[in-house]
Amino acid sequence: MATQTIEDRLRAEYFSLLPELVRVRERLEAEIRYHLLPITQELVRYERILISARVKGCISAIDRLRRDMEFRTFAEEVPEKYSLLDLHDLAGVRVSVFPQSRLDKVHDLLTAHFREWIPDPFPYEATGDFRAYKYHGHSEASKVVVAEFQVVPIVIGLFWEVEHDALYKPLPELKGIGDDLEMRDRSAQVLRALRAFEDEFEKLVTRGNAAGPKLSN
Amino acid sequence: MTTAVATKKAILDNAGYAYDFYHMLYFNRDARKAFSVEFVDDHDPEELEKRVQEPSDATGWQFYFNNPAVPESVRRKLESALA
Numbered sequence: 228m229a230t231q232t233i234e235d236r237l238r239a240e241y242f243s244l245l246p247e248l249v250r251v252r253e254r255l256e257a258e259i260r261y262h263l264l265p266i267t268q269e270l271v272r273y274e275r276i277l278i279s280a281r282v283k284g285c286i287s288a289i290d291r292l293r294r295d296m297e298f299r300t301f302a303e304e305v306p307e308k309y310s311l312l313d314l315h316d317l318a319g320v321r322v323s324v325f326p327q328s329r330l331d332k333v334h335d336l337l338t339a340h341f342r343e344w345i346p347d348p349f350p351y352e353a354t355g356d357f358r359a360y361k362y363h364g365h366s367e368a369s370k371v372v373v374a375e376f377q378v379v380p381i382v383i384g385l386f387w388e389v390e391h392d393a394l395y396k397p398l399p400e401l402k403g404i405g406d407d408l409e410m411r412d413r414s415a416q417v418l419r420a421l422r423a424f425e426d427e428f429e430k431l432v433t434r435g436n437a438a439g440p441k442l443s444n
Numbered sequence: 445m446t447t448a449v450a451t452k453k454a455i456l457d458n459a460g461y462a463y464d465f466y467h468m469l470y471f472n473r474d475a476r477k478a479f480s481v482e483f484v485d486d487h488d489p490e491e492l493e494k495r496v497q498e499p500s501d502a503t504g505w506q507f508y509f510n511n512p513a514v515p516e517s518v519r520r521k522l523e524s525a526l527a
Binding site: 297401407 | 480482
């Protein structure tokens with residue numbers, strides 16, 4: 228009989244977990260949308276809150292587990308050591324917010340509800356000078372799956388989506404490119420440019436709103 | 445790029461190291477050495493330069509990881525991938 232590789236075992240684990248992952252995603256998204264209603268119902272026209280929910284794909288989940296280890300290679304000596312349940316983002320919700328002044332209110336509302344969830348700060352390389360938050364914990368939909376929610380500035384959230392869909396989705400292994408010293412520097416330049424863009428945009432909107440006709444919701 | 449990061453980049457470039465994005469390490473086939481991203485991050489340029497310059501072990505690849513306990517199966521897979 229052919230030997231089952233660690234990847235085979237992880238694939239089987241993924242598909243046995245999938246229905247639970249979908250339940251976690253749906254529950255978390257619904258709760259977050261509900262708790263943000265006091266804000267989403269009062270946004271003025273230039274303000275945006277995008278809520279996106281997802282379940283990590285099978286290949287992406289296995290690759291993430293591999294990349295989290297310094298060797299980036301599963302050790303055959305200890306196959307039982309590896310489980311997708313070690314990941315904190317198998318199911319997750321991202322709340323992308325503009326402007327930054329709204330971001331803190333969104334963060335306060337969600338942390339008031341998800342009190343038990345553990346902060347998991349983004350590394351500086353990921354968000355630069357932007358304020359951005361990430362938490363993980365158990366939703367009521369599952370005692371075993373750890374889920375994640377993020378509150379991030381909209382320019383970062385959309386940049387990550389473009390980066391993910393255009394570059395990494397076809398081949399998740401490409402994610403390692405982002406850790407090259409030169410690439411980190413290029414990413415830092417993008418973050419600085421996005422920050423300057425958002426700051427200027429917000430400044431002009433705020434000034435224009437004060438001087439001209441009030442932008443209504 | 446900070447001065448320290450730029451210096452590390454120059455050390456690796458000048459010594460002919462390439463980046464393997466799958467294993468996230470810098471490697472040089474002639475020197476038969478490989479440095480993980482974590483090792484490069486956590487050691488200062490002087491230490492990195494010392495490791496890059498030290499003589500290679502003639503018997504096989506030398507891996508520089510923060511976690512020095514490289515399991516045998518991992519070593520075999522890495523050597524095969526980098527060969």
